Amino acid sequence: MERWRRPGLARAVLGGVVGFAVGVLLLLGAGQLGAELKPGHLLALGYIGLVLGWLAGLGAFRFWLAWALGRPADRADEAAAHGRAGDWTRYFRFTTDHKVIGLQYLVTFIALFLLAGSLAMVMRLELAQPGQLFDRDTYNTIMSTHGTLMIFVALNAIVGGLGNYFVPLMIGARDMAFPRVNALSYWLVPPALLLILANPLLGGYDTGWTGYPPLSEQANLGEEAFLLAFITLGVSSIISAVNFLVTVSRLRTAGMSPMRLPIFVWSLAVTTAIVLIATSVVASALTMVLFDRLLGTAFFRPSQGGDPILYQHLFWFYSHPAVYVMAVPAFGAILEVVPVFARKPLFAYRLAVLSFLGIGLLSFMVWAHHMFVSGMAEFFHIPIMITTELISVPTGIVFFSAIGTIWLGRIRFATPMLWVFGFLWSFLIGGITGVYLADVPTDLALTDTYFVVAHFHYTIVGGMIFGLFAGIYYWFPKFTGRLMDERLGRLHFWWFTLAFNAAFLPMFWLGIQGMRRRVADYPAELGAVNLWVSIAAFMIGLSMLVFLYNAIRSWARGPVAAANPWRARTLEWQVSSPPPVENFEHPPVVESGPYEYGAPVSAPAIQPSPATGH
Amino acid sequence: MFEHGASGAGGHAGELDPAVERQRVLLGVRLFILSEVMLFGSFFAAYFVLRAEAPAWPPVAGLARPELPLVGFNTLLLISSSFTMQWAVTRIGRGDVARFRRGLLATLVLGAVFLGIQAWEFAHNGFGIADGVFGSTFYALTGFHGAHVLGGLLLMAVVANRARLGLVSREHHTAVEGVSLYWHFVDVVWVTLFLTVYVL
Numbered sequence: 001m002e003r004w005r006r007p008g009l010a011r012a013v014l015g016g017v018v019g020f021a022v023g024v025l026l027l028l029g030a031g032q033l034g035a036e037l038k039p040g041h042l043l044a045l046g047y048i049g050l051v052l053g054w055l056a057g058l059g060a061f062r063f064w065l066a067w068a069l070g071r072p073a074d075r076a077d078e079a080a081a082h083g084r085a086g087d088w089t090r091y092f093r094f095t096t097d098h099k100v101i102g103l104q105y106l107v108t109f110i111a112l113f114l115l116a117g118s119l120a121m122v123m124r125l126e127l128a129q130p131g132q133l134f135d136r137d138t139y140n141t142i143m144s145t146h147g148t149l150m151i152f153v154a155l156n157a158i159v160g161g162l163g164n165y166f167v168p169l170m171i172g173a174r175d176m177a178f179p180r181v182n183a184l185s186y187w188l189v190p191p192a193l194l195l196i197l198a199n200p201l202l203g204g205y206d207t208g209w210t211g212y213p214p215l216s217e218q219a220n221l222g223e224e225a226f227l228l229a230f231i232t233l234g235v236s237s238i239i240s241a242v243n244f245l246v247t248v249s250r251l252r253t254a255g256m257s258p259m260r261l262p263i264f265v266w267s268l269a270v271t272t273a274i275v276l277i278a279t280s281v282v283a284s285a286l287t288m289v290l291f292d293r294l295l296g297t298a299f300f301r302p303s304q305g306g307d308p309i310l311y312q313h314l315f316w317f318y319s320h321p322a323v324y325v326m327a328v329p330a331f332g333a334i335l336e337v338v339p340v341f342a343r344k345p346l347f348a349y350r351l352a353v354l355s356f357l358g359i360g361l362l363s364f365m366v367w368a369h370h371m372f373v374s375g376m377a378e379f380f381h382i383p384i385m386i387t388t389e390l391i392s393v394p395t396g397i398v399f400f401s402a403i404g405t406i407w408l409g410r411i412r413f414a415t416p417m418l419w420v421f422g423f424l425w426s427f428l429i430g431g432i433t434g435v436y437l438a439d440v441p442t443d444l445a446l447t448d449t450y451f452v453v454a455h456f457h458y459t460i461v462g463g464m465i466f467g468l469f470a471g472i473y474y475w476f477p478k479f480t481g482r483l484m485d486e487r488l489g490r491l492h493f494w495w496f497t498l499a500f501n502a503a504f505l506p507m508f509w510l511g512i513q514g515m516r517r518r519v520a521d522y523p524a525e526l527g528a529v530n531l532w533v534s535i536a537a538f539m540i541g542l543s544m545l546v547f548l549y550n551a552i553r554s555w556a557r558g559p560v561a562a563a564n565p566w567r568a569r570t571l572e573w574q575v576s577s578p579p580p581v582e583n584f585e586h587p588p589v590v591e592s593g594p595y596e597y598g599a600p601v602s603a604p605a606i607q608p609s610p611a612t613g614h
Numbered sequence: 615m616f617e618h619g620a621s622g623a624g625g626h627a628g629e630l631d632p633a634v635e636r637q638r639v640l641l642g643v644r645l646f647i648l649s650e651v652m653l654f655g656s657f658f659a660a661y662f663v664l665r666a667e668a669p670a671w672p673p674v675a676g677l678a679r680p681e682l683p684l685v686g687f688n689t690l691l692l693i694s695s696s697f698t699m700q701w702a703v704t705r706i707g708r709g710d711v712a713r714f715r716r717g718l719l720a721t722l723v724l725g726a727v728f729l730g731i732q733a734w735e736f737a738h739n740g741f742g743i744a745d746g747v748f749g750s751t752f753y754a755l756t757g758f759h760g761a762h763v764l765g766g767l768l769l770m771a772v773v774a775n776r777a778r779l780g781l782v783s784r785e786h787h788t789a790v791e792g793v794s795l796y797w798h799f800v801d802v803v804w805v806t807l808f809l810t811v812y813v814l
Contacts, residue, residue, distance in 0.1 A: 068772040070779040177638050242645045250638050280649045284656035291754065296744030299660060299754075305673050305747035310663050314656055 007059025009092055016191065019053020020046040040224045040294050043202070047228050051191045058094040060184050082179070085581050094187060096179035097581060101186050102165025103479060106472075108189060109157040113465075114544060116149035121541050128534035130524045139520035141204030141222065148196060148209040148226060152233060154464045155322060158329040159275075160186070160240065162471045163268045165479055167244065169572035169579060170262045172253025172588045177246040185240035192232035199225040208518055210315060213300035213308045217292050224293065227286045234283040241272035241279070253571075255590030262570045262594045263352060267332025270356040274321045274328075274363060282318030285311055312374055316367035324363045326460055327427075328356060330467025331398050334423050337474050338402050339595040340568045341417040342409025346595040352401040355394035362391045372443045381440050388438040392431060399424070414566075415489035419470035422497045426462025430455060433508065448518075451511025454504045461500060469493075469547075476554070477561035481577045484558060488550040492543055499539035506533055570594045636788040643792040647799045650762075654803050657758060661751040661811070672748040677741045682812060688731045689808045692763075695724035696801040699794045709784035715777050718770060718790075721797070725767050732760050755807055762800045769793045 003010045023045035031037040055061065063081075066074065083090035083097045090100050119142050126133045126142075164182065168175055176182045199205060203220030211230075216223055248269045252261070261269075288299040289311070298304035300311050339346045346352070368376060368384040402424060411417065433455045436442040446452065476484045506529050515522045522530065564573040571588060572579070665671055672679065702717025736753075743753040773789055776782050782790060 068775070070776050070781050178642060238646075238649050242642050242649075245645055246638055246642045250634075250641065276645060276649050277652055280653035281656045284653055284660075288660065288754070291743075291750070297750035297754065298744075298747045299664070299750055305664060305668055306750075307664060307667055310660055313663075314659070317656075 012057035015053035015057025016050045019049035023049030106161030113153045119146035124534040124537040136520045140206030154326040173251040185236045188236040192229040196229040234279045241275040244272040253587045264332040264336040270360040271328045278318040278321040285314035316370045320367040321363040326464040330464045333467045333471035337416045338405045341412045344409040347404030348401045355397040358394035416474035418493045423466035430458030449511035450507040450515045454507035482558035484554040492546040495543035503536035664747040695721045706787045
């Protein structure tokens with residue numbers, strides 16, 4: 001019995017079930033009074049009840065509730081919520097330690113990455129040969145779920161995982177500015193994922209992750225699952241963004257001036273600023289679709305004066321900046337790794353920071369390049385084309401920053417560095433093919449073909465996923481206290497990279513031949529190339545087993561890592577591996593920049609002894 | 615720069631300096647309000663686009679926009695509630711708890727009356743949320759705003775309760791300042807809404 005009363009997972013599940021029942025019963029009661037009910041109403045209100053019950057069961061509200069009621073703070077409970085070292089149960093509780101939350105995010109989204117990747121392989125099974133293996137609705141649901149889940153992974157794995165774990169450490173802080181908000185932002189994720197994974201039971205949905213009306217207003221109940229899950233993750237991202245921005249601007253340790261911030265911290269500051277500004281726009285667009293479906297509003301119904309193209313504007317006003325929410329943290333991770341393995345200061349650090357800011361600013365001015373064929377106002381085409389191509393300037397500077405650091409460096413070809421080279425190659429292809437999609441005339445021909453599919457996989461896998469793996473291989477010793485196996489790491493890199501290029505390079509050609517995206521079938525003469533692509537896609541999947549084996553085995557039984565196995569200079573490497581619960585016994589004092597390799601200064605920071613005070 | 619570091623980071627190794635905590639919380643509130651601005655901004659954008667595309671406003675014959683006098687009176691109520699709120703903030707800043715509580719209570723009452731009048735108007739409008747783009751934009755904008763007013767009132771009730779228990783003082787009133795920032799924001803949204811949806 002005690003288990004169900006204490007805050008924790010058991011009570012959370014119970015709370016979720018009760019919350020769902022309360023939501024549904026409330027509506028059924030309203031139905032008795034004559035309200036017109038659709039299954040979507042029950043799902044929406046039941047889900048809101050589920051989220052609230054789940055969070056209450058976890059004990060997410062207990063500290064705020066005590067504060068609101070004016071009760072004295074329970075210090076013992078607060079310390080327990082922060083967690084003790086070596087206690088594995090803290091990973092399954094509402095724990096406020098940023099390191100625990102970082103690992104929760106990382107493991108959750110790696111698992112989701114594997115799941116969404118398996119869905120991609122099911123798609124490639126269908127596409128391996130012309131003709132139909134399973135029916136088109138099934139294919140569409142798998143395609144939509146794959147896309148949506150992968151977008152969630154790309155948005156959250158680096159920011160939520162590596163960002164939560166390393167930003168406080170890198171700026172010399174003990175935790176994030178609002179640790180409970182941080183835990184709340186993570187624990188909003190599981191109910192949303194549960195809902196989106198349940199969508200096949202609700203009839204699936206066939207709109208892809210973009211959810212364009214009018215299709216999304218006619219789709220099955222699965223569409224509601226998609227909308228509600230997306231909005232929930234949006235709320236989670238917004239509160240997490242507030243937390244990051246306050247942390248970076250207010251919690252830096254002494255001597256950590258803005259120009260001494262590690263570049264990864266800068267990348268996250270820019271990313272979370274984009275998240276903060278843009279996310280509510282997509283949340284409102286999705287809310288309008290939900291209202292159109294459930295409340296009979298007419299936002300996107302042309303028959304009643306609505307405008308479907310309005311949705312596309314609102315959607316892409318968020319979703320194009322979201323591409324940079326995926327890419328910029330990866331740029332940050334890449335630029336963090338390069339100086340350590342080239343043993344040189346980061347080339348053009350200030351320009352790289354400025355480029356991040358420039359990318360952040362320009363990312364809000366390019367959204368309509370997704371809409372050249374939508375029938376939007378003609379005069380808008382050329383300005384959007386120009387701003388889109390302009391964004392390659394700051395992106396190019398980030399590239400030069402990496403290449404300039406590598407140039408004449410003493411390069412160690414360890415696994416993290418290999419992913420850097422993989423990133424440079426893949427993202428270059430992704431960036432250059434993007435020019436054809438930014439140019440209006442070529443885009444009119446290439447839009448909605450496999451050229452687009454190949455392009456965005458080269459930017460998002462080539463950018464974000466390569467950055468994620470560079471970061472994971474680099475920081476693994478820090479967050480596990482164990483070294484990863486180098487040989488298996490190299491095997492994973494080469495296998496993944498070769499298979500990735502084998503799968504996606506031919507797709508450019510397929511797109512130029514006119515193969516349509518998001519369609520379960522294609523002309524028979526493209527069969528041979530598609531079979532090749534499918535085999536290569538399965539190879540990508542197999543390469544992930546190498547990673548999984550390496551990560552699990554090294555975490556359990558790898559050689560114990562020293563505090564600073566790569567001899568890096570940023571602050572997270574100056575504490576033990578894994579770091580103590582309080583991060584720093586005394587706030588460190590920073591006396592030089594993070595990348596001064598080869599400079600006579602021996603240590604980047606001093607830890608003052610208690611006697612000298614601080 | 616130094617004072618950020620010297621304050622340490624994280625509240626688990628003992629009590630946090632109230633001035634440092636105040637800075638953090640108020641920055642957090644301001645950033646959160648920025649995302650709220652974008653939320654209302656999107657609904658306003660939808661409103662302007664759909665209205666510009668409509669042949670007339672309201673586009674369906676037979677629908678009438680709400681009468682101005684009552685809403686105008688309501689607008690005055692909400693604007694004055696911002697003044698009472700700010701007065702309460704300056705009072706507590708000088709340690710005058712009694713007047714602060716009076717100001718907060720006045721704000722609460724003004725906000726609640728505003729919400730009541732809104733509810734009455736909703737019930738007596740001759741159109742519903744399903745009446746084309748006119749009803750959709752009207753109720754989405756005013757409804758979201760009303761939900762924010764309700765949220766503000768709940769926060770004020772919490773602050774009032776803490777004040778009743780003697781937990782709000784000259785040294786500890788960050789929550790009051792946070793709520794007042796939020797309340798002014800809700801007020802500004804209403805003025806914009808009033809001018810565009812009702813008057814224009």
